[in-house]
Amino acid sequence: MGASLKDVAALAGVSVKTVSNVVSGSTYVAPPTREKVEQALAELDYRPNLSARNLRQGRTGVIALALPELDAPYFAELTRFVIDAATERGWTTIIEQTDGQPERERQALQGIREQRIDGLIFSPITVGADELAERTDTTALVLLGERVIDGPTHHVAIDNQRAAREVTEHLISLGHTRIAAIGRQTNPSANTAHLRLAGYKEALMAAGLPYDDTLAPPTDSYHRSDGAEIMAQLLAMDTPPQAVFCFNDLLALGAQRTAHTHGLRIPQDVAIAGFDDIEDGRYSTPTLTTVAPDKAQIARVSVQMLEQQIHGRRGIRRPDVREVTAGHRLIIRESTSSKPSAPRPPAPSSA
Template identity: 75%
Template sequence: MGASLKDVAARAGVSVKTVSNVVNGYTYVTPHTREKVERALAELDYRPNLSARNLRRGRTGVIALALPELDAPYFAELSRFVIDAAAERGWTVLIDQTDGLAHREREVLQGIREQLIDGLIFSPLTIGREELAARTDNTPLVLLGERILDGPTHHVAIDNQRAAREVTEHLISLGHTRIGAIGAQENPSANTAHLRLAGYREALRAAGLPYDERLVPPTGSYHRADGAALMRRLLELDEPPQAVFCFNDLLALGALRTALSSGLRVPEDLALAGFDDIEDGRYSTPTLTTVSPDKGQIARTAVELLSAQLGSVKRAGRRAAGGSEPEHREAREVEADYRLIVRESTVRP
């Protein structure tokens, strides 16, 4: 058994309440008393019982993060930021992989783990506004990604359409007039792909360049192999592209491999840009021009919105116990920052 607050209080010669104040970071403790208590805590190697503390607060201290693919570098990097932001609040993060499958996303949405978690951060690929509105689980929820915009719950995302337009405008500014795109999807639920395609088309239209469907082959997934195969198709055209915008960095890395193995120089013969700013792109040869979403900001904002909901639930519970109406707050759409990072795959240093 570890040391208790009572043991620490006896060692320091103070009350249990004073020890509790020090452990919980309350400021109204004199420096001398705080020093005694902290010394006793260290001597007894005191470890707080987080389970008991959370039980008293009506909390588990655990939140869930549900993502489509854990082996996708973007989601892996985002997970780390969420874990760091949650740790600052003393929360543990339970990570779930849905594989983007509709039935698994519905299970997550309907709260199969509602007794285990205090809140959920969820990046869906298939469920829509109707399913979200029909949700019966009351677990606080924050959405990521673009599957559900202007929905009935808090949502954090970047402006994908504007970002895609900016990276396409960058390629146009280099003098390229025949620009391909890898990442378009025919699935009507693929909102991210649709928004990035819309931004690409906006940039072409603004520059007076035609939209050529042959330069935009559709793909079912966003992996390296898909980028490699689609780049091969583009290079087989009678008039191959001078530049290619890939809708994520994995597609771009696969495309880069095909271009280089075909004897092309990047960017001299073919300029190439991606999206997501994963670590691999910073160390590829050449390094990859990309759109860099602020993953840290996305994660911190999602955790903050979840924390605010948990506070609202607690206050609403107190008011309901007193006979008043629970508190309701409007859902917030939060737009996170991003920036275009120009590297060697489009501009030689």
């Protein structure tokens, strides 16, 4: 058994309440007394019982993160940042994979496998504003991604349309006029894909270049194999593209592989850019030009929003619903330029 508050109080010659105040960080303790208590805490190697404290406060100290695919590198990297931010608060994080299935996403909204959690960070693929309005679970909730924008709950995302426009503008600035896009989706709920396509179109229009549907074939998923398959279709055209903007880095890595098997040099014969700044793209050959969402900021703000809601349920403060746009930056690497430039400054964020 570890030392208790009573043990520390006896050693320091103070009350249990005084020890509790020191442990909780209260300012209402005289410096000499605080020093005595801290010495006793160190001598007894006191460790606070976080589970008991959370239960007394009506909380569990556990949050959940529900994501579509845990093996997608973007989500894996984001998960690490969420866990780090939660750990700083003494919270445990449980992970739920929904596979983007409507029923599993609805179950996540109504509670993670009957486990008692204090808050949920959720990146939905299928559920929308209607399901959120019908939600009966009162657990603190923060949404990620673009499935629901301006909805009834806290939300964190980047400006996908602006970011996609910046990538396409970069390709245009290199002199490319025939630029393909890999990642267009026909599903009306695929808001991320629609926003990235809109940014791509905006850049073309601003440069006086026509949008050609055949240069943006639809794809149902965003894996390496999809990028490789669509790239093969593009290279089979009578006039293949000079550059390709892929809506995520996995698509871009697949596209790069197909270009190599066709004997093409990147970027001399075809330039390729991605989105997400996953680690694989930093070590691919050539390294991959990409958009880097500020994953650390997304995680930090999401956890902060949960914390505010959790405290609000105890009467401290119940914040209004907030929409936060996290920052991003365009990182130019070898796949579009033989002389990579320094990353552009991060786009402004509304944290």
